[in-house]
Amino acid sequence: MSRRPPLAGIRVADFTWVWAGPFCTLQLAHLGAEVIRVETATRPCVTRLLPPFADFEPGPNRSGYYNQYNQGKKSIALDLKRPEALDVAKRLCAASDVVVENFAAGVMDRMGLGWGVIRRLRPDAIMIALSGYGATGPDSDKVSYGPAQVPLSGMSSVTGYRDFPPMHVGISYGDPTGGLHGAVAVLAALLHRAQTGAGQYIDLSQWETSMAVLPEAITAWTMNGEALPRDGNRDPSMAPHGVFRAAGEDRWVAVAVEDDAAWERFATTIGRPELASDPRYATAAARKAREDELEELVTAWTSTRSPEDVTAQLQAAGVAAFTAATNKDLAEDPHLNERGYFVELPHPEVGTRKHAGVPWRMSASDCRVRAAAPLLGADTDRVLSEVCGYGAAEIARLREAGALV
């Protein structure tokens, strides 16, 4: 039986930019939807303008950031500020099952592409807006950038080293979390449409999706009025539990002793079997009470070994551990490479580069990265003719009017 993409025949008009929206549509592309990104050279996606550029040479098609999160999509160049462009956008929406956007609330309405218009163009359309604050409410007109979602959501107030200021998490975490939630909502809406024929509008607030993953902090407050302290890499019940110094310059390894049986295995592995029955450490509560000295004991063992050696020894004994992996470590990780996680597809400007692939495998369906990210506007003519139904002369007129840049 030939393998078929799950979303074969589903077309997505993608008006998103930066990370949250493109990450939402990336999932749909993995599943085989035809995702058409609407872009313009007059104001390219921020990710086209940010490093890393292939071999340090800047260019709108050379950014690893854009090329990672737009794999398997098409791109059309359309300057939506031009009146002629609006007709193209409308025809594209009319021919699409799903419309995705992540502008600030109200921007699509002002461009004449709001839900009221889309649903008339396509009565069974599914439209999703992924904004920072949501489409309604007193703060809906506020502006939101990815990095600001981490503090806004409350995550920064509980993330950080003990007795240090609130911290970030190293990435604009609200963006992928919002994008993935958006993909869940779109897929649920597609299943509902398959049952009933009805489309719908989805209002996603990145602020809210960021709070959806903080239930422990939120319920500690609603239950007990307790603001949880920032506590580094420690855990409320497991100990030892942290990221420990390993041999080498700035090398670290994560170790988590999950229960008393794991403690026994840990003690044996580090050559201190007597610690397993030592009443100072034998129970989780006892270990938690002596966590400072326990961390010194772990560090004494890890700091003379490479993180890979610590990982191999502890995991072989059934104790959770792993190197604090860098991007280079990941790219060279034998396990990820053997699993075929990475994608290396030819790109006309940057050649073949390693990219992160699909985090799940499907046994029967054709689910994969289908192509490298598109050059800006690579599919303009083909989409205008095959999807929007324009003839060659009309396309030439649109181009002359400056709409197709």
Added chain:
Amino acid sequence: MPSALGHLRILEIGDGVGAAYATKLLADLGADVVKVEPPGRGDRTRHRGPFPGGVPDPEKSGLFLYLNANKRGIVLDLHAARGQETLDRLAARADLLVHDVHTTAMAAHGLEWEKLSARHPRLVMTSIAPFGLTGPHASYRGPDVVMWNAGGVATLNGDPTHPELPPLKAFGDQSGFQAGLNAAIGSLGALFARLATGRGEHVEVSTQEALAAILELTFEFWPYCGLVASRLGAKPIQPLCFVECRDGWIFLCCVEEHQWKHFVEIMGSPEWAQMELFENRLARGANFDALHAFLQEWCREQSVQELYDAAQRRRVPFAPVSTMGDLLASPHLKARGFFATLEHPVAGKLTVPGAPYRMSATPWALRRPAPCLGQHTDEVLAEVGR
């Protein structure tokens, strides 16, 4: 009210956040989710808390109550033949089975994909494993702190002025949530594919891969430039930083030059801001130590809300460092009705995060609280004639 997924029956064999969050997303959109727990201790999140007054009680864990609302719960001993037979009957009528219990344990219960799919060809099965089901690390264990490092996220977070401090994980079991989101997407994809093929399939989710997929622009620094990303690298542009106001913390965020100019106006255009050291975003990044000292000095006299409002009025995307109390008191979140209150027979009333998205035709809805351990065992077993 119509629901998007009311036509689906789902089984969850979950022990932690991953599978539970995947099926919560589907239960909240109407799917009938039956959660299978082992006798005695039940799901491990029953023991994670937070608990009222800090007193552990497996029926009162905030994390468990949040993750398992809208589900029915049964207890089955999957080590015993009778439990396995019952599960098989449940699988016969299920559309989807999601688990994050280790595959060796699943196999010991007779729940390998090959066996299940041979008997139930329409079933979709989704397996979440920290390192996936194949490859040299397939048997590795991975609680959150280990996965956050194995996925490459932790090395991106730290304090450049404190290289002695380790890579830092984010609060909570974020790797579980990311795995759960990917599992929900893969599962819904497989259910959509089944509309055309009539057949189920196996979806395998690797938590490590789910995290390696969200490294923003940092992963590609290696294949594109041969550069290793580090938590100790200074941010190229500033201000993108935390400062303390007189009543809390705020995150300053000036990515574009016009945003910085507006911020300087808000500060009353101080003389220091005209110094060459701070003339553009790259210069401000290079001279961040000096910049931070000036900013901190000014901000210490301000109120978070006033500075946030003043910045936002000029379209500058500052954000407060919200405390949980701030979130619960937010007029915006109140107006949107974000927080939901569930009423549990043992734990009582509990306010939890509500709808992560508003679907116009099939709204998110809280229909029932999380189950007590084994609460629906008799009810569900009667449905399958046990």
